[in-house]
């Protein structure tokens with residue numbers, strides 16, 4: 001059935017006549033709906049040519065989340081030809097994740113062939129014993145305690161990047177798409193590989209550019225979702241092979257040059273991988289997931305925080321005082337969850353989740369939700385925006401930036417009402433390092449600068465994907481020694 005529908009979609013691509021395409025489209029959307037409706041009896045948007053709601057989910061998450069809520073608290077979308085059930089209520093999320101130890105992820109994330117070729121063997125997409133083995137191999141390098149041992153290197157990496165970007169004592173216009181976007185990426189790489197040489201940084205940046213092009217093709221959907229892409233788009237598919245061989249080469253050389261080093265986790269990660277069947281492939285894709293696939297993820301959280309603070313001078317003042325008070329104990333401060341800094345980060349992540357819809361996963365048992373029952377083996381995604389901006393829990397001001405709200409909420413209550421690093425067993429492996437990098441960046445920045453929005457940029461809560469809606473926004477960084485006040489600056493730039 002899947003094969004037949006897949007072939008029809010590919011054929012549709014290759015058909016030039018518009019009217020013929022329309023007829024095929026109608027036929028496929030009827031067949032897709034008819035074949036799956038007995039299994040998942042829920043309403044939702046109709047299947048659309050050629051990707052269903054796949055790109056709406058990835059690229060226009062904010063608008064899609066709002067538009068699709070009309071179908072109810074639980075509804076169905078199509079990711080390519082696969083139905084996915086969307087949960088929007090915390091009660092339903094809790095029910096679904098009650099057996100999360102037995103959940104499975106989709107090896108393609110229901111995003112098609114090219115995605116699966118790229119990351120299908122990575123930790124975040126494999127299941128069962130393979131997942132447990134991979135997770136165990138990496139986990140010890142990403143605990144709270146182990147991240148602390150990398151603290152000085154992470155700080156040094158951030159400081160070096162800041163020194164390259166900012167001219168001491170001068171105002172700087174910071175564009176979110178500029179070099180500073182790569183800071184979390186370089187910090188994570190420095191944690192895994194130890195100190196990176198200039199040459200290694202250059203190669204990593206080139207690989208980033210290549211990876212960005214490949215990911216761009218995945219986001220086009222259509223023919224890239226099917227193996228036929230190898231024949232109809234050979235040049236683009238070749239880029240993935242090129243990336244894979246260059247990535248292997250980079251890692252082999254990195255391990256070779258660090259053989260004697262005690263503080264580069266990659267050496268032991270690689271040793272372990274070599275002993276296991278498919279170990280190198282899985283490890284390479286997991287490292288790819290942690291670095292390249294996560295580049296925009298971590299950068300997004302960092303940029304969101306900077307932008308919310310740019311619009312909240314009072315919060316910057318509180319933060320500056322808090323950072324000054326922690327002088328001499330910066331590492332402990334950065335690791336603490338009981339700070340205004342932590343609350344600012346949470347608030348930014350609450351309002352601007354990196355991806356509005358979570359990665360699909362399924363349970364092997366049926367799930368009883370408030371309003372319906374989901375059959376076993378049905379793909380489920382969570383609408384993070386509905387959870388994070390649910391007025392019943394967050395109050396009428398749920399759309400506004402108010403870090404202090406976290407002082408009033410217990411951690412237990414946050415469990416199912418706040419989506420950051422995922423729910424259940426498959427939570428983010430990098431949550432401690434991501435938190436540490438972002439908070440340390442803020443600490444180092446706020447000691448020297450204050451910042452304001454540039455021009456008429458406003459923080460839009462509506463429109464675009466969570467990260468696309470912020471990519472054009474700029475901020476101005478003003479050295480703290482500057483005699484001009486922030487208010488003057490805001491006045492000048494408007």
Ligand code: HEM
Pocket residue numbers: 105123124125135142188289290291294297298301354358359420421422423426427428429430431433434435
């Ligand atoms: C602010 C930054 C980040 C956010 C918001 C974030 C968010 C997430 C989320 C929501 C998931 C679960 C996805 C799912 O439902 O399948 C996840 C998984 C994962 N993340 Fe992150 N992530 C961030 C940074 C990082 C970093 C820096 C790393 C590098 C170590 C990383 C490595 C991973 C891995 C390996 C998984 C798969 C875990 C598994 O399936 O066991 N993440 N992340």
